[in-house]
Amino acid sequence: MKILGIETSCDETGAAIVEDGVKILSNIVASSQEIHIKTGGIIPERAAREQIKYIIPVIKEALLAITHNSELITPDIDAIAVTVGPGLIGSLLVGVETAKTLSFVWQKPIIPVNHLLAHLYANWLQPEVPQFPAIVLIVSGGHTELLLMKNHGKYEWLGGTRDDAAGEAFDKIARLLGLGYPGGPAIAAAAEKFAMRHMPYAIKLPRPMIGSGDFDFSFSGLKTAVLREVKKNKAPSPEFINGLAYEVQEAITDVLVKKAVRAARENDVKNIILAGGVAANQRLREKMKLEINLHVPPPALCMDNAAAIAACAYFNNSPLPWPKIAAQPSLGLNGEV
Numbered sequence: 001m002k003i004l005g006i007e008t009s010c011d012e013t014g015a016a017i018v019e020d021g022v023k024i025l026s027n028i029v030a031s032s033q034e035i036h037i038k039t040g041g042i043i044p045e046r047a048a049r050e051q052i053k054y055i056i057p058v059i060k061e062a063l064l065a066i067t068h069n070s071e072l073i074t075p076d077i078d079a080i081a082v083t084v085g086p087g088l089i090g091s092l093l094v095g096v097e098t099a100k101t102l103s104f105v106w107q108k109p110i111i112p113v114n115h116l117l118a119h120l121y122a123n124w125l126q127p128e129v130p131q132f133p134a135i136v137l138i139v140s141g142g143h144t145e146l147l148l149m150k151n152h153g154k155y156e157w158l159g160g161t162r163d164d165a166a167g168e169a170f171d172k173i174a175r176l177l178g179l180g181y182p183g184g185p186a187i188a189a190a191a192e193k194f195a196m197r198h199m200p201y202a203i204k205l206p207r208p209m210i211g212s213g214d215f216d217f218s219f220s221g222l223k224t225a226v227l228r229e230v231k232k233n234k235a236p237s238p239e240f241i242n243g244l245a246y247e248v249q250e251a252i253t254d255v256l257v258k259k260a261v262r263a264a265r266e267n268d269v270k271n272i273i274l275a276g277g278v279a280a281n282q283r284l285r286e287k288m289k290l291e292i293n294l295h296v297p298p299p300a301l302c303m304d305n306a307a308a309i310a311a312c313a314y315f316n317n318s319p320l321p322w323p324k325i326a327a328q329p330s331l332g333l334n335g336e337v
């Protein structure tokens, strides 16, 4: 079964063809990140305008994997999968309305996909697919979610962030430290510079909620703690900034690893599935692997991409008539998809 996936929830415009939920035939991503780097963050209106320009060329390019004709004639696909939420409304609408139009014109079923769930399906695009039961940790720009997953479509929500998501914490703290956007890779690079110098580090930041008995997270206090350190230092040296970035990365990854591993132990589960943009973080991957059997996509597939959308649709194949498909910016994990 070949599914055309379409992803436009944030600043990426993606289209991909995936066969039987596991084999990528094409995976095209156009990003407007360069524009957002200049503005230090995403301007939603700007992102959507770029997506309107990219969407058709990106879909055409993805279709080239299965047809030599790049015109949008009825291609040899079995269904169209599209991200309906969560995400930025203007961005979501570009993908959703395009998918509905193609579904109508091509007379192909359309499968609505939850972007958060789709992130974890990047793990099915690997040679070794995850086994159930598993603990799922989704860490993206807007979400930190911990789930117990017993099968496709069968999961129990264990906890999530009470304020800033892990990716949001990286992004906001990077801005405080003058490290630019997106914050995760910027903090990771600064932390790496510090680690390579093998210097002892004096500033200790809190590990918020690390010992709480639940599976919730809170990262906004960490941002406040960093702000306090920055304010104390009137002329911060690059070493100071890199050292602080190092400690931020340690604090965030310590909490994520501790809680996910405890969730696994308490539920007698041997596997962790990591997903979302923050899953690209090397330090997080390293620390998690030391503790438990880890499934994590290669960094490029941790980021927003349409192959994960198509894979998710294959394993959660619930098509709807196109008039019932709507963008849902605040869709959660319990929302109907």
Ligand code: KG4
Residues within 6 Å of the ligand: 010, 139, 140, 141, 142, 143, 166, 167, 168, 170, 171, 182, 183, 184, 185, 188, 276, 277, 278, 279, 280, 281, 282, 302, 303, 304
């Ligand atoms: O999943 P994603 O691509 O988009 C959303 O659905 O939100 O995640 C983007 C987030 C950003 O907050 C970004 O700073 C973070 O993922 N990120 C990282 C790394 N690469 C991206 N965070 C930590 N380390 C990284 N290497």
Ligand code: ZN
Residues within 6 Å of the ligand: 115, 119, 140, 141, 276, 277, 303, 304
């Ligand atoms: Zn995402």
